[in-house]
Structures are given as C-alpha cells and as structure tokens.
Amino acid sequence: MAGYIPIDAKKALKKLREKKKPVSISAVAALVLVLLFTVLFMRKGDLKLPECKDCGAYNPISPVFPGSLNKILNDEAFKLSSISHLSGAVQIPTQVFDNSPDPTGKKDDFLWRNFTVFQDYLQKTYPLVFEKFSFEKVNHHGMLMTWETENTKGKKPMAFLSHQDVVPVDPTSIEKWTHPPFDGVYDPKNDYIYGRGVVDCKLLLISQFESLSKLIEDGFEPTTRPIILSIGFDEEAMGSKGGAKLAEFLYERYGEHGLYGITDEGGLTAKTPEGDYIGMVIPSEKGYVDMFITLDSTESGHGSIPPVDGGAIVIMSKLGVSLYNDPYEPTITTNNPALEFLQCAAKYSPDYLPGLSKAMKSKSQSKLLDATSSNLNIAYLFKTTQAMDIFNSGVKANALPEQATLVVNHRIGLHSSVNATKDHVLEHVLDLAKENDLSVSVVYADGAKEVVKPDGKHGNFTVTLYSSLEPTKISPTAGDALYEIIAGTTVNTYQQTLFNPHGNASVYVSPFLSTGNMDMKYYGKLSDRQYRYTAALLVPDSNIHTVDEKTTSKAFLSSIAYLYQLIPNIDAMSADED
Ligand SMILES: [Zn+2]
Secondary structure: OOOOOOOOHHHHHHHHHHOOOOOOHHHHHHHHHHHHHHHHHOOOOEOOOOOOOOOOOOOOOOOOOOOOHHHHHHOHHHHHHHHHHHHHHHOOOOEOOOOOOOOOOOOOOHHHHHHHHHHHHHHHHOHHHHHHOEEEEEOOOEEEEEEOOHHHOOOOOEEEEEEOOEOOOOHHHHHHOOOOOOOOOEEOOOOEEEOOOOOOOHHHHHHHHHHHHHHHHOOOOOOOOOEEEEEEOOHHHOOOOOHHHHHHHHHHHHOOOOOOEEEEEEEEEEEOOOOOEEEEEEOOEOEEEEEEEEEEEOOOEEOOOOOOOOOHHHHHHHHHHHHHOOOOOOOOOOOOHHHHHHHHHHHHOOOOOOOHHHHHHHOEHHHHHHHHOOOHHHHHHHOOEEEEEEEEEOOOOOEEOOEEEEEEEEEEOOOOOHHHHHHHHHHHHHHHHHHHOOEEEEEOOOOOEEEEEOOOOOEEEEEEEEEEEOOOOOOOOOOOHHHHHHHHHHHHHHOOOOOOOOOOOOEEEEEOOEOOOOHHHHHOOOOOOEEEEEEEEOOOOOOOOOOOOEEEHHHHHHHHHHHHHHHHHHHHHOOOOO
C-alpha cells in the first residue's frame, strides 16, 4: 500500500520505556497522542490530489470545417440512411471465436468468409472513402486504409482504430432477443437500434465511414497529416491475428513514435443525473494476465478409497477459496486517471457516489476507497481483480481425478504488475503445496519454466501465465494538443441542440481508466498519444456482449457528428506538432 507505514503503538511505547534516558510523563503522553492520531487517521495514507485542469474548463472548439454538421444532427433523411448503413453492417455476422485457426484468405475459409462479405459491403456502401483511401489487407482480413495527399507526404499520420468482429451470439439465447440479433432492426418508437455488434464495435466503425464519406462529399481534404483507419478482425479474441498484425505492419512502415496520435473504442460521453454531460477519455488500460493452475495428483484411483488430502478437486477448491479470501488491496495513486474523474464527479455531480464529495475533501485514501466501494465499476479502477472463470476436473463418478485445473483471470491495477500478480497467486499455491506435499513450477508467457518448489510426493502444481500484459503507459491529458482538440470537440458536440435543447447543460471532459483491453494494447510503441474514446453518447442499457445489444440513433449521430468535426480539427490544429 503506497504511503502507508504500519505503526504499532504498543511496540513504540515499549521501546520508549526501554530507553535509559529519563523521559518526562508529559512528553510520553504527547508521543502517545501523536501515535494514536497517526494510527487512527492515517492508516490508508493521505492522498495527494493531482493538480489537474478543471474538467469543466474546456471551451467548445468551433469546427474548422462546419460543412454538414447541422445536417448530420438534424436531418431525418440523413439519420435514416446512416441507420440503414449500420443495420446492413450488423446483418453480416462477423462473429469471432476463441482459438479460431489463422485465416487463409481462401474462398473456402468458412470461419472467416463473413469478413470478406463485410468488406465488400463497406466498399459498396462507401465508394467515396475507398476512392480516396488506399486499402491494404493485413493478415487477410485486417483493414489498413490510408488517405495521403501531396501535402501530407512524410508527415506523421493520425490513426483511428476499430474492429470488424463481434462476440458470438449464444444460439440458446436467440429467443430472448426483442429482435433477432443479426437483423439490425431500428424501432423509431423507442429510438433503439438492435443487434449484435451494434455497439461493439460497428457503431464506431460505421461512424468513421459515415463521417469520412460526408467529409469527402463536402470537399474536405487533409493538408497536414495522413489519415489512417486500422481495423482489426479478432479484437474480441485477444486481437493477436488482427490488431497485433496491423500494429506490426504500421511499425514497420512508420517506426517508433511514427504516428501523431491514435484513438480507439473505449470511453463514451455520459449524461449526469444533473442533465450535464461528461466525456470520459481513456489514456491508459489496466494490465492483464490469465493463470492456468493445474494440479497433477498422484492421489488418484478408485473412488472407494479416497485419500486423506481429499484429492485434486479438494485441494484445487481450497486454492480457489484461499485466493478469493485474499483479494488484492486497493490503492489510489496520484497518476491514476480515474482519480481525476472522481475529482470531477465530486465537484460537479455530487450524487454520483454517496459520500464522494466529503471523502475527496478529507483527502483520506481510506475514505475515498470507502466511497468508491459502492460501485464496482469505479472500485475496480484502483485495484487488481481476480475472476475464477474455468474449473475442470474429473470424468467418472467412481474415480478420483488425475488432474484439476483452475483458470484465474486478472485485470492488473495501474500501481501493480504481472510479476506482483504472479507472486500473489504463487504465495497461496505454495502454502497448499507445503501442506499437501506437492511440488510447484511456473511456466511464463514466453514458455520459460521455473521450478519453485522441487519436491512433492503427492503431485505437482503448474502455474502457467497466458496473455500477460502490463498496465499500459499513461498518455498525456490536459495541456497536450491532441487531448485538448478531443476535449474541445466533445464540448462543441454536446452543446448542439440535439443534446442540449435548452442550452443550459454543461459539458465536462475528464480522463478515465479502462478495466478492459482493446486492440490499442498492441500500438504502444507507435505513439505516446493514445486515447480510447469515441465521444459517443452512453446508452445505459446497451447490453454490450449480451442479449438485446442496442444503441440509439442519438448515440450513433453523436459519434458521427464528433468525428466529422474531429478529423478536420486535428488536421488544422495539430499543424505545429510533431
Ligand atoms: Zn470492442
């Protein structure tokens, strides 16, 4: 725990008494009081709040290319045509599955052929975009699209990421959908557009094509830097075939820090209970590691003679319980972008979390952690989480299993690391190994093996690390040119009549943190400016990844309108930047 030095008052007092020098009673009393105060009030350490820009201090950027902004937000025909394009995209089920084989690009590549259909659809729907942008396929289905003009040659491009794939629909859940998941139905009565992927991530992908198509139609052309669309096809399955390959390809072409900036899916703009808006721009992601813990037991055999230790299932269950009972400690560090978000909420939306404003004023870490504990989405921004997602063992009612496997999924807090997470798990594994005479080894993500405890008569624990990812770097926020353009464009978008009909809503912009990972995790070396943010209006019941995934036309239009302004704003306002 950062900033927390445990103080044992009794021991301190004993030491004082042992000292040979005479100490006056009043001096001892004063020291005891100081120690008591320290123990009572500083257990979790005082918080040093970061000096950050007020989230309400961003001025709207009047768009440098106003063009069709009004039409995008207020024209019924534009709305219906863009919805029909999104609906068409949803109708092509670009589902991606875990452990899918690599794409071959061949016509009979059954698993991936929908991606070819999807790209044909984009080409047919957005001919203007494909006329201006070059289109390269990376690893068969990754889409790399580049718009370079005479003036932008040799300049650092601005990259916009998204992904074509969607999480699969569980066939047993289809009955529960209001409209079939791959029909892309728009219901004007409640303004919902339904379908798998309508939020994640086709809303962003289609918004990019809609806004660019309109910009081209209206005569916009980049003059400062090339524009890149980098669109993966397996983001929902770790992105190793799509996002990772696209990032590698871009790195080969542009080199370290070769991109001016990058945006990806992630943060949205939420409406506060007060009727204001807050754009949550995400400059960093938590880390990640899956741990496959396998116990190979020699205590297997006939079910009629169970071993004293209970066998593999009992020991592995004990491990699960022991990990569960030892959750990771939350820690608020001043560099955590979510702390700025809490400062913003405490000032402008005091009812957001009960007790938040008071806790923030007290500057006490423990009080602030108490205030966040009522909302897991917020609480988890300050700690590593562990989720037990798979448990496998046993095949026969009368046979003790040879093996048990537990898979624990971790999202690593900004203050921690893959190694610290591994150590935490290993501590529990070693305790059980000693208790039950088992050996222990660790297999790292790169395949290296380490024997941690060599001897064990009753079997062996293997802890295997998969998909390990350290928490990402934190991109600059207030004061950085790109961040300020993103913030000012957000403010201008939500000051438009569609979102702010009475003109009295405020628009705040704050950094936030992501508990999940996106394709952007592979782009670390390409730019220091990485923002997971689409500015789209948050739809509270959007049911992302589950039954009745849905968005609203308002959310969709907010995303198109924002990008329609952002692209020319960056082109014009980032001119002096490297
Ligand atoms: Zn996504």
